[in-house]
Amino acid sequence: MTPAVIRTATLADVEAILTFWVTSAEGTDRRDDPAKVVALIERDPEALLVYELDGAVAGTVIAGWDGWRAHLYRLAVAPEHRRKGVARQLIAAAEERFKAFGAFRVDAMVLHDNTDAHPAWAATGYVMQEQWGRWVKHF
Template sequence: MTTIRTATLADVEAILTFWVAAAEGTDRRDDPAKVVALIERDPEALLVYELDGAIAGTVIAGWDGWRAHLYRLAVAPEHRRKGIARQLIAAAEKRFKAFGAFRVDAMVLNDNTDAHPAWSGTGYTRQEQWGRWVRHL
């Protein structure tokens, strides 16, 4: 049985464990308090794909009132190439459309070439004219 649902506070540790195995090239020290804060601030932002009661995929569908952003699209290695990413992206886009969003961006690591087909296969294109600028606090 499969389902896509929003994460709950009870999921935090399982999600962090899942990301260690499934989220490629993360540059963050995953802190449970930050995931808790995300869920408390926006309870519908973190989507979980469950397969037979286990986490098989996630995506963060962040909405700041102006722009729609996708982060942490991750699928368990043993469940890749089965349409899970496509379903998670579609669920996130449905959330954004309800807010009236007309465009969504996705944070995708350049070197994570395994992820690029999932994004291009769902109609996303890389914007060469934009670059991401960051500053660590």
């Protein structure tokens, strides 16, 4: 068994990530649009983080930085790897990226109906902002 690693996605990962999102992400809308993922990687090569286990994608998160705010999107963990700390590790890696930019707050886009994900966000210190429908953590 190869140790797990968190790394940035490459263009060679696009199809595997899109396939992964179909089975592991809620509300996915990117399966038929690889150009958007390619554009993300080309524009910000460090934004899409991949949790790789035994050579396969087991988790992802997009850690977007617009120069002003830090945003988390597309946190997804393979069903067979959930509740094992994968999400926590991905969130921590994204937060380290943001801290290096000098960010002091990060928001996470989380579907209201994705109640399976809410405990993971709460466990990592995020709280829902009812007026905005997003989760925010100050650091």
